[in-house]
Amino acid sequence: xxxxxxxxxxxxxxxxxxxxxxxxxxxxxxxxxxxxxxxxxxxxxxxxxxxxxxxxxxxxxxxxxxxxxxxxxxxxxxxxxxxxxxxxxxxxxxxxxxxxxxxxxxxxxxxxxxxxxxxxxxxxxxxxxxxxxxxxxxxxxxxxxxxxxxxxxxxxxxxxxxxxxxxxxxxxxxxxxxxxxxxxxxxxxxxxxxxxxxxxxxxxxxxxxxxxxxxxxxxxxxxxxxxxxxxxxxxxxxxxxxxxxxxxxxxxxxxxxxxxxxxxxxxxxxxxxxxxxxxxxxxxxxxxxxxxxxxxxxxxxxxxxxxxxxxxxxxxxxxxxxxxxxxxxxxxxxxxxxxxxxxxxxxxxxxxxxxxxxxxxxxxxxxxxxxxxxxxxxxxxxxxxxxxxxxxxxxxxxxxxxxxxxxxxxxxxxxxxxxxxxxxxxxxxxxxxxxxxxxxxxxxxxxxxxxxxxxxxxxxxxxxxxxxxxxxxxxxxxxxxxxxxxxxxxxxxxxxxxxxxxxxxxxxxxxxxxxxxxxxxxxxxxxxxxxxxxxxxxxxxxxxxxxxxxxxxxxxxxxxxxxxxxxxxxxxxxxxxxxxxxxxxxxxxxxxxxxxxxxxxxxxxxxxxxxxxxxxxxxxxxxxxxxxxxxxxxxxxxxxxxxxxxxxxxxxxxxxxxxxxxxxxxxxxxxxxxxxxxxxxxxxxxxxxxxxxxxxxxxxxxxxxxxxxxxxxxxxxxxxxxxxxxxxxxxxxxxxxxxxxxxxxxxxxxxxxxxxxxxxxxxxxxxxxxxxxxxxxxxxxxxxxxxxxxxxxxxxxxxxxxxxxxxxxxxxxxxxxxxxxxxxxxxxxxxxxxxxxxxxxxxxxxxxxxxxxxxxxxxxxxxxxxxxxxxxxxxxxxxxxxxxxxxxxxxxxxxxxxxxxxxxxxxxxxxx
Numbered sequence: 001x002x003x004x005x006x007x008x009x010x011x012x013x014x015x016x017x018x019x020x021x022x023x024x025x026x027x028x029x030x031x032x033x034x035x036x037x038x039x040x041x042x043x044x045x046x047x048x049x050x051x052x053x054x055x056x057x058x059x060x061x062x063x064x065x066x067x068x069x070x071x072x073x074x075x076x077x078x079x080x081x082x083x084x085x086x087x088x089x090x091x092x093x094x095x096x097x098x099x100x101x102x103x104x105x106x107x108x109x110x111x112x113x114x115x116x117x118x119x120x121x122x123x124x125x126x127x128x129x130x131x132x133x134x135x136x137x138x139x140x141x142x143x144x145x146x147x148x149x150x151x152x153x154x155x156x157x158x159x160x161x162x163x164x165x166x167x168x169x170x171x172x173x174x175x176x177x178x179x180x181x182x183x184x185x186x187x188x189x190x191x192x193x194x195x196x197x198x199x200x201x202x203x204x205x206x207x208x209x210x211x212x213x214x215x216x217x218x219x220x221x222x223x224x225x226x227x228x229x230x231x232x233x234x235x236x237x238x239x240x241x242x243x244x245x246x247x248x249x250x251x252x253x254x255x256x257x258x259x260x261x262x263x264x265x266x267x268x269x270x271x272x273x274x275x276x277x278x279x280x281x282x283x284x285x286x287x288x289x290x291x292x293x294x295x296x297x298x299x300x301x302x303x304x305x306x307x308x309x310x311x312x313x314x315x316x317x318x319x320x321x322x323x324x325x326x327x328x329x330x331x332x333x334x335x336x337x338x339x340x341x342x343x344x345x346x347x348x349x350x351x352x353x354x355x356x357x358x359x360x361x362x363x364x365x366x367x368x369x370x371x372x373x374x375x376x377x378x379x380x381x382x383x384x385x386x387x388x389x390x391x392x393x394x395x396x397x398x399x400x401x402x403x404x405x406x407x408x409x410x411x412x413x414x415x416x417x418x419x420x421x422x423x424x425x426x427x428x429x430x431x432x433x434x435x436x437x438x439x440x441x442x443x444x445x446x447x448x449x450x451x452x453x454x455x456x457x458x459x460x461x462x463x464x465x466x467x468x469x470x471x472x473x474x475x476x477x478x479x480x481x482x483x484x485x486x487x488x489x490x491x492x493x494x495x496x497x498x499x500x501x502x503x504x505x506x507x508x509x510x511x512x513x514x515x516x517x518x519x520x521x522x523x524x525x526x527x528x529x530x531x532x533x534x535x536x537x538x539x540x541x542x543x544x545x546x547x548x549x550x551x552x553x554x555x556x557x558x559x560x561x562x563x564x565x566x567x568x569x570x571x572x573x574x575x576x577x578x579x580x581x582x583x584x585x586x587x588x589x590x591x592x593x594x595x596x597x598x599x600x601x602x603x604x605x606x607x608x609x610x611x612x613x614x615x616x617x618x619x620x621x622x623x624x625x626x627x628x629x630x631x632x633x634x635x636x637x638x639x640x641x642x643x644x645x646x647x648x649x650x651x652x653x654x655x656x657x658x659x660x661x662x663x664x665x666x667x668x669x670x671x672x673x674x675x676x677x678x679x680x681x682x683x684x685x686x687x688x689x690x691x692x693x694x695x696x697x698x699x700x701x702x703x704x705x706x707x708x709x710x711x712x713x714x715x716x717x718x719x720x721x722x723x724x725x726x727x728x729x730x731x732x733x734x735x736x737x738x739x740x741x742x743x744x745x746x747x748x749x750x751x752x753x754x755x756x757x758x759x760x761x762x763x764x765x766x767x768x769x770x771x772x773x774x775x776x777x778x779x780x781x782x783x784x785x786x787x788x789x790x791x792x793x794x795x796x797x798x799x800x801x802x803x804x805x806x807x808x809x810x811x812x813x814x815x816x817x818x819x820x821x822x823x824x825x826x827x828x829x830x831x832x833x834x835x836x837x838x839x840x841x842x843x844x845x846x847x848x849x850x851x852x853x854x855x856x857x858x859x860x861x862x863x864x865x866x867x868x869x870x871x872x873x874x875x876x877x878x879x880x881x882x883x884x885x886x887x888x889x890x891x892x893x894x895x896x897x898x899x900x901x902x903x904x905x906x907x908x909x910x911x912x
Contacts, residue, residue, distance in 0.1 A: 031082075049098050049102065111141055123170075129181045138164075138257075148333060149334050178221075179219065239281075239321065274326060293306075302407075313335055330345075435464075435492065452493075491508045494532055535549070565610055567615050582595055618877050634659075637657070655682075657760050659758050664677070672880075752775055753829070757769060820901055828847065861900070871894075875887065
């Protein structure tokens with residue numbers, strides 16, 4: 001075939017002249033002039049993307065027998081792959097994803113072909129390299145950078161790191177150490193790919209990313225790599241290892257070696273905590289690159305210059321470094337996939353992701369067009385008019401100015417997003433720094449604080465002096481102390497904007513003291529001043545919020561989430577993300593328990609922020625907290641069940657077990673600090689079922705109540721089960737029914753009015769609901785019922801009432817919450833046999849309305865008490881958010897509501 005002709009196969013497949021590619025690429029033109037066989041290859045392969053199988057077939061067909069033959073066939077494969085990509089890409093039928101994947105496949109196929117050939121050669125001389133158990137070993141070739149991320153550009157070099165599993169020796173007659181074997185192997189592999197022959201080279205090989213760079217050994221064992229990370233690993237190497245990939249994984253490599261490498265690399269790259277300190281490290285790395293760009297006058301460098309490819313990669317990877325340890329999904333490698341996931345996680349606004357992805361695609365396509373010209377690893381824009389026009393036309397632009405307008409727009413967008421992520425936080429000396437440092441004159445400091453609204457400035461200064469003079473502060477690492485000193489004045493400023501500046505500052509200082517040794521948290525607040533402002537607003541509004549954050553400082557990250565004030569909760573997404581995280585840590589019980597707590601705490605914190613912002617009614621908030629608790633109990637049950645040994649003769653069968661919620665959770669009136677009143681039942685006839693489900697219940701309770709590094713999930717109370725503490729931990733459902741019918745006290749039936757199925761087997765849940773309805777609808781002697789309810793109420797008054805003339809205990813005193821609850825419970829137990837609607841677990845407010853509708857109580861009185869109950873709950877909630885464990889208010893302020901409840905009490909029970 002004449003290479004100057006346009007083959008029909010190409011013309012038909014591409015619908016554009018083949019000559020356009022030759023005109024753009026001097027490399028392709030020379031290739032076709034000197035290698036007519038490549039034109040035939042194009043005629044057969046250019047219509048479809050090249051596969052790894054086609055590349056391997058080409059190499060296998062050549063069957064080289066010596067080093068020269070291997071080098072020749074590898075380079076001729078590269079020529080064919082390059083020719084195919086140039087034609088397809090410039091004809092706009094190959095998307096970016098095809099181009100970078102094809103180049104990555106070429107690297108994988110050629111590396112593994114050469115690796116296998118050289119390994120066989122060396123084994124013939126020295127025998128197989130063995131580990132301590134006598135098993136053959138292979139060199140692990142780790143691809144870094146774009147090679148590791150499967151994003152290789154068309155004229156790229158390849159960044160390798162060579163690692164072998166264990167020290168040892170070879171098994172041949174000329175026995176050598178494994179290190180020597182793999183050193184020889186590494187050198188020959190580099191030569192096979194990188195030597196410049198008459199056919200060119202496959203890839204330039206760069207080994208500078210290995211431990212200790214050019215001064216380090218070319219190969220090293222897994223053990224030496226681990227020691228290096230622990231003793232010498234640097235921040236920029238964490239960035240470099242994000243994309244690391246074993247190129248010969250699955251090719252004669254034992255799976256345990258890959259697992260070992262993963263277990264060594266992962267904790268070095270991805271921290272267990274949220275690592276906001278990574279921003280400073282990557283900012284410093286980028287500053288070094290910028291200085292080099294300026295020094296070498298590389299402003300037109302589309303990779304390293306302002307708004308270039310590297311800045312997009314940095315944006316993606318800084319989020320990976322910060323959060324990848326806690327969210328393993330972020331440990332993926334390709335840049336565009338990372339950006340898409342960041343948008344899905346709401347870490348980047350969707351519009352930002354779209355703009356960055358569009359810029360990345362344009363810049364990478366431009367990168368390839370620059371490199372197609374002469375097969376040179378260049379990222380600089382051309383200087384001649386002809387080359388400029390050719391580049392512009394290749395990207396669909398009429399001329400160079402039109403092209404530059406598009407390029408500059410993309411680079412400006414990238415630069416803007418980069419500055420948003422990496423810009424230095426508030427620079428310069430803060431006006432209140434002298435006060436924080438204690439260098440301001442006494443009267444001047446007092447005056448400044450007073451003018452900002454602080455009522456006890458002298459106490460502030462004394463506390464600050466004590467804080468900064470403490471051993472804890474003085475012994476902080478210098479970097480932490482520097483960050484703390486930058487945050488301190490800003491905290492004073494932020495506290496001054498809240499309703500209670502003194503309390504806010506005091507709580508804020510306690511919080512900074514708690515996190516002072518956690519540089520990542522200090523870095524977060526320093527990097528994001530808006531987070532510090534939100535922190536001040538939250539802790540200033542609620543001492544409970546301040547305590548909660550102090551116990552769980554990891555929740556600081558939630559302050560950066562744009563969804564924190566989204567009232568609508570996507571429970572399906574919540575469940576899905578929870579299961580994804582748990583799925584990453586199967587059989588790691590400690591981590592699973594922490595994940596449950598982290599998810600629960602984060603969601604509670606979101607509700608807390610929304611509540612303080614006034615976005616929820618108490619009823620709406622209680623519904624959300626109850627739904628969250630149901631999910632956590634269900635998930636805990638599923639995890640515990642999977643971990644039980646000898647579950648059944650049919651181990652895959654789900655448990656015939658149900659969790660019954662009583663009290664606050666049962667009535668869907670859960671508060672932020674409520675414990676869970678739970679009862680466990682089962683309906684399983686298999687032998688040993690009782691013991692099995694007792695173990696399940698015990699494990700569940702342990703999982704929920706144990707203090708882990710992430711805190712506690714729930715405080716669980718199991719005393720409402722049949723026979724209380726002396727009863728079985730899990731009751732057969734029929735035994736539960738029998739107990740309720742034959743042996744339960746009236747107060748237990750009162751508690752049953754607020755019970756519901758919350759987790760486990762739905763069919764068993766329906767059985768429970770049927771039993772509950774049956775019990776509640778039993779005809780009762782209302783006189784006797786009245787006497788028992790009144791007696792129980794008196795016992796509670798004797799134990800908990802305030803006995804104060806001025807203060808009113810919202811929960812316990814006459815005319816308070818418990819009186820309303822007892823009224824409703826009496827009405828249900830006394831009248832449900834005739835009015836089935838009263839059996840619904842609808843909450844006290846709804847049930848009072850139903851009782852009025854069916855004529856049991858006056859409508860006007862019911863409405864007044866419903867209003868009183870709603871207001872009492874709101875007041876109780878507000879008081880508890882500010883550390884008032886006993887919710888007490890001035891009696892005179894709620895006298896009208898007390899009177900309404902007491903009037904209904906008299907109406908129902910006939911006594912005042």
